[in-house]
Amino acid sequence: MTPFDDTSGSHRPPPPPDPWAQVGLALNLLAIDPKGLRGLWLRGRAGPVRDCVLGALAPLAPRKLHPFMPEDALSGGLDLSATLALNSLQRHVGLLSRDGFLTLTMAERCPAGLAVRLGQALDARPGLALIALDEAAEDGEGLPQPLADRLALFLDIDGFGWSDSADLQLDAPRIAAAKARLAAIPLSPDALEQLTRVAHGLAIDSLRAPWLALMAARAHAAWRGGQALAEGDLRVGVELVLAQRARALPHDAPPDETPPPPEPPENDPEEGRDRDSTEPQIPDDLLIDAAFAALPPGLLARLQAAKAARAAAGNSGAGAVRKSISRGRPIPSRPGKPGSGARVDVIATLRQAAPWQPMRRAARPDAPDGRLLLMPDDIRIKRYRDRTDRVLIFVVDASGSAAVARLAEAKGAVEIMLAEAYSARDHVALVTFRGDTAELALPPTRSLVQAKRRLAGLPGGGATPLAGAMQVAFDAALQARGRGMSPTLAFLTDGRGNIALDGTANRAQAGEDAMTLARAIAARAIPALVIDTSLRPKPQLSELAATMNATRIVLPRADARAMAATLGAALGS
Known part of the structure; x- marks a missing residue:
């Protein structure tokens, strides 16, 4: 995508962005400033097009997690094999304890508890970023609100066929140069105020949205080699961040009767100065038009349905949730006794018994070497959460x-x-x-x-x-x-x-x-x-x-x- 150019001195309606070029641009901006953008909401079913996008993100080395990952894998816990081998308590680091990128598969099925947990981790660790893969097949499904509110970028690739796509690749040298330039680009209070007005015009109720749009605009300014924010940067921030959060068409506004600024003199000594040194002056309605031009057909209705479905999540109408010992999705094990259909969770049992081995061996010096000493209180029973028809x-x-x-x-x-x-x-x-x-x-x-x-x-x-x-x-x-x-x-x-x-x-x-x-x-x-x-x-x-x-x-x-x-x-x- 070429940098915005406003050499005519007049504001023109923004042309519709090239959809596939926007995909490549969003991936490069994410690589430039993961700390500011926090992540990417990628909506699209599994297939060649999504594989192409994920292949472009491979250099970022994202670590995978799924919606039903246990808590110890997220936050860290007992390293069972090392503890048994060394006969002393050993712990491992969780996925959320390290900086870098995470890829959440089946994000539309993410439980509310995990969504809040990930949102807190994104707030607490500036070096953590999330790529949420939304494979929603029905209208009303989508990313949980705690994550959708925090991830700046949104891409919908369901409308792309294989013939519409092209090879995607992160431009590593240009990204490195943009990263070095990023911190020197000032964040304009006027630009943030304007993005806040645009968010209000799009009926966006999140206070994070204008700030994330400003982060995207700054990343784009660094990407194109600018020294300050320009009008084209704000448009990119609106297209990639605010567009997907829009909840209503803008109200008709009265025409702007402000007279145009006077033409500069022909021999203006400031003419050779970088235009990035002045604050961008672009009408709000053009930024709102840019937001709706960036939306694929029908996407606004689908996003509104998704928000309504999330608001009604407490009354989903699905069958009752019940705990089971035989079927359903795994949930943390609990102490118990085997029998009557209950199954022993071997890993959880060993994890419970491992820290006590030195003490138990000291109390029983006649115990055979290499044997794990188990007590009845160590036994853990598998449990599942099942939803009835x-x-x-x-x-x-x-x-x-x-x-x-x-x-x-x-x-x-x-x-x-x-x-x-x-x-x-x-x-x-x-x-x-x-x-x-x-x-x-x-x-x-x-x-x-x-x-x-x-x-x-x-x-x-x-x-x-x-x-x-x-x-x-x-x-x-x-x-x-x-x-x-x-x-x-x-x-x-x-x-x-x-x-x-x-x-x-x-x-x-x-x-x-x-x-x-x-x-x-x-x-x-x-x-x-x-x-x-x-x-x-x-x-x-x-x-x-x-x-x-x-x-x-x-x-x-x-x-x-x-x-x-x-x-x-x-x-x-």
Whole structure:
């Protein structure tokens, strides 16, 4: 990329940057100032293009870590083999205790605890930098906020085909010269103030963003051989740092009526002086335009979805997290006894026993040489964290009071939810009620074809056996929980139950039966949602939802997509 040139004395709209050239520029800037930029967020799936980028970063010798790396590997701990060999306590240094580059694979799966841990390490060790490889396959996924806020550079390479790419290589001599020049380039308070205004115009709420953009601008000034910041440097900082953090289009601003500066005289004695010695004067709106010109199509919407997903992470809607001794992701071992399916963590057991060997051998001089002396308290048991499958049990009112049109919309909502649930590996079940019976019309399934076939043949009309439907849904939830799943009930009804559990047409008894089942659902802590589809909501359904500890939403005229969107938001899917 050529240095910015403003010899005309006027400000022109920035041309769209060459996307692949921006990739190479970002890698060189990272190598120039890893301390200031802190790292790179690289979004793209594994493939030849990403291998090309990572190959260019190979001279930086990054050390790899994965999202589920144990704490002792990060912070250091007991060196088991050295301790046993030397018969004295030996420790090893963790990845976060040394300066240099780290590469975090599968960064979109990084747990919140590790993200905070890495963020603290980046703040505490100026010589540490992170390359986060984001392989997100779905909209809403992405880098955890504690890391996204700290890494200056962002590159999205998913849109590049192999034919769009070219060989990338760090320019080592030019990087060395830029490093030597970097500290002498002053950080302009005016430039920082302008970048802060631009960040505000892009609806960026991070206070780190303008500073990181200034660091990128300074690194670019050193890269092009300048002695001070120029307008082109600020544009590069905006394109590489602020663009990916943008959360909204800028508001329309009134035209700038400030008169242009007077033309310098023809024989200006300052004409030969380096233009870098003056402060850059570039309108804010041009920097904002540069930010949006640097964004690939659709990226702003994806980044906004990722931020919304991170904000809702506490209500992810996924299955319940449980600890297990047989399956799931490993978590730190705990003291215990083998048996009943529990497995001994051999490494953790040896690590616990190693520091005590000198003391134990002194207490037992008759012990055979070379034998490791273990005690029952040394035994550590493997543990895992497993996330159960979720099943959404839809309870749909197909009675005459619900009307055929509303039943059709409910069918459409179930189909939409099932299609969306497939990517999250959720199951969907369907309970319908009409006449004097309720039935499990669709057992828990992930098959969209089977669901459509069952839904297409559902009739409508007749009485409203709401209590019977609650009984069937309650039994289905208990069966699902017994199979290790996390059930959630979603009722779509107007709440006018008139058939009791014994099949008689008794509205009062039907109401009492429904309240009894609502209390049973609440006692078992089964999550529930009630969508009131009646044109005039009645207090009975509100009381039923409160007894069930369920969320009640009134949707008298919702179509299938609005109903599915409401269900998805309420259930966190």
